[in-house]
Amino acid sequence: MEKRIVLHLDMDAFFASVEIHKNPALKGKPVVIGGPIEKRGVVSTCSYEARVYGVRSAMPLMTAKRLCPDAIFIPGDYALYREISDTIFTLFHQFSSQVEETSIDEGYMDITEESLHFPSPLDIGRKLKQAIWHSTGLPSSVGIGPNKMVAKIASSLKKPNALCMVTETELDTFLEPLDAAVIPGIGKVTEQEMARLGIKTIKDLKERSLQELIHEFGARGFLFYNQARGVDNRKVEGRSSPKSIGAETTFDEDLYDITLIESNLASLLEKAHRRLMKRNLKTRGMTLKIRYFDFKTIARSTNIPFYTNDLEILSTRAKTLFESTYPGYPPIRLIGITFDRLNDGWWQPNLF
CATH class of the missing domain: 3.30.70.270 (Reverse transcriptase/Diguanylate cyclase domain)
Incomplete structure (x- = not known):
């Protein structure tokens, strides 16, 4: 192979990091996503400060509150x-x-x-x-x-x-010292079954014969046998097409030169267009993203009346969108362009 x-x-x-980024006052504090605490819900995720107390995802909120009384509970902005x-x-x-x-x-x-x-x-x-x-x-x-x-x-x-x-x-040097439980798919119950058999590390698992593992774990034994050896033949398989395709860049220095900004935007548009063509897709929507020097971020979108992957049409739309969005100040830190409302390239618009 x-x-x-x-x-x-x-x-x-992720969720906790978003909330901390939104409210920096939460940094360094135990944050739990999944509140309010009076509701009988479960923890979606929590900050690493909360994990020190034993709080984990899918744990009942009341249990999390008991383990970490000072935690800050946030309902979550999904x-x-x-x-x-x-x-x-x-x-x-x-x-x-x-x-x-x-x-x-x-x-x-x-x-x-x-x-x-x-x-x-x-x-x-x-x-x-x-x-x-x-x-x-x-x-x-x-x-x-x-x-x-x-x-x-x-x-x-x-x-x-x-x-x-x-x-x-x-592979061997990396995997063998690790707990067998780090292997994806080995949960608490299987971990306990393995511990009963004296299997604690991946090396322990690797030393068991295929026949023994199949005897103890059935069809899963074959999977465990391969995993202990670092074997995984699964391919990276995505969906047939992404929801959006785009490109963006962060400048080394904040830019205020319109000509230079437009040049970068044109380059990004061409880059996103190549990705669109590579996947044989067309678009009916475009979003321009601009982040200013003070990190204020704006996004403006425009609809296209028909599906297209024509670079000239997309370039004209992007230029118009930029001119109507950016007045020439303040300086720009980041700019990006995204195509959405995608469809397969074979689709042709109904013009009548």
Whole structure:
């Protein structure tokens, strides 16, 4: 089988991080998302400060309150979380055409081909983390490995703000000392079953024969046998088409030169257009994003009366949108363009 390089992204305490970024006074405090406490709900997520007290996702709110009486409980702004998630995955799609979104704050990308253009796959992970930070102000963890399982484990071990890569030759050294419970899919019950058999680490699991594992765990035994050896043949499989395609950039210095800003916008538009064409998609919507020097961010959208991937039409729309949005001041820190309302390229507009 062809050797692959897979990157796994996992946002750090995503919902809590969004709330802390929105209200910096929460920084360093135990924050729990899932309130109000009087409701019989469960914890959606919590900050790392709350996790020190044993608070975990899916835990009843009353239990979390008992473990961490000083925690700050927030009901959660899920519309905002979805909006920021869309921004993150728009960036994600800019790094690879093979992307799999597994949840609102987690996903994989196959960077086998992309890594040929960088000194190391770590450079891709570093650039992705920086892009997410510049665009959202949120921390993220990235793991890189020869498959999805190893990449996911790598992203989880040094959270928060992790960046970890494991090569094919490092598999045994990396995996064997770890608790077997770090393997995705091994939950509390299976962990207890393994402990009963004297299996605590991945090395312990690896030392068991295939026959023994199948005897103890049925069909799952074959899976555990492969996982202990770092084998995972699952492909990175995304949806047939993304919800949006775009490109954005953060300037090294705040820009106020209109000509230079428009030049950067044109370059971003061409970059997003190439991605649109690569996926054989057309668009009926466009959003311009501008972040000023003081971090105030605005987004303006325009509808197109028909599906198109014509660069000239899109360029004219983008220029008009920019001119009607930006008065020439204040200086700009970030600019981006996104195509949405996408459809397959074969679709033709009804002009009559």
